[in-house]
Amino acid sequence: MEYMYAHVSVDCVVFGFDGNELNILLIEKEGTSDLKLPGSLIYQPEDTDSAAQRVLYELTGIRRMSLKQFKCFSSPDRAADARDVAWLETTYGHPVGRLITIAYLSLCKINRTLSAVARSSGARWCPVSAVPAMPFDHNRIVEESLGEIRQWIETEPAMLFELLPAKFTLAELRGLYQAIYRKRFDIRNFCKKIARMAYVVRLDEQQTDVAHRAAHYYKFDRIAYNRTRRAVE
Structure with missing residues (x-):
């Protein structure tokens, strides 16, 4: 051969x-x-x-x-x-x-x-x-x-936020999950899931100039994320 x-x-x-x-x-x-x-x-x-x-x-x-x-x-x-x-x-x-x-x-x-x-x-x-x-x-x-x-x-959920802007809405985050997993996520269950993530921080800032109800912006907090990871380890 x-x-x-x-x-x-x-x-x-x-x-x-x-x-x-x-x-x-x-x-x-x-x-x-x-x-x-x-x-x-x-x-x-x-x-x-x-x-x-x-x-x-x-x-x-x-x-x-x-x-x-x-x-x-x-x-x-x-x-x-x-x-x-x-x-x-x-x-x-x-x-x-x-x-x-x-x-x-x-x-x-x-x-x-x-x-x-x-x-x-x-x-x-x-x-x-x-x-x-x-x-x-x-x-x-x-x-x-x-x-x-x-x-x-x-294993490393922080990588997900490389795809999002510095400020994002929960709708954008949910849309990203759906795009990657190719399935729909129930809105209520998804919000509960995100609420358990201490490193996804809600901001006081909201959307402007939108036809629908203005959504709050969120950010990824790297310090909180690292603290959470150390606690798990």
């Missing part, structure tokens, strides 16, 4: 929340209008962490984003589609054999400005509910990253 001849790449899954829906950062596949995850083969002197940071900067203009490696995707079927392989070989200028990717996951505020570099590469926020068919196994990577986020929330 032969040992495999492989190339190693990184793919970055970056989620943002627009107040109503969970979005994912996608870019255009070079030379086409098709969308894909930001990614690249790894250069010889790079490790996977520095390659992931390079990808985000080169393809989106985003620097120093917190990225967490969450899974290696190595199925022999990743490059089963001849069109994907042809595109990859044309883009990188040499034959590509087995393709293994290290996936990285990040959460960020969706109002983060994308640079001119990002716009030239066709970077855009796409609602998770409207993600198109993508090359390789990028759709599977997105699905598994959603499962990873749910696990994060159970």
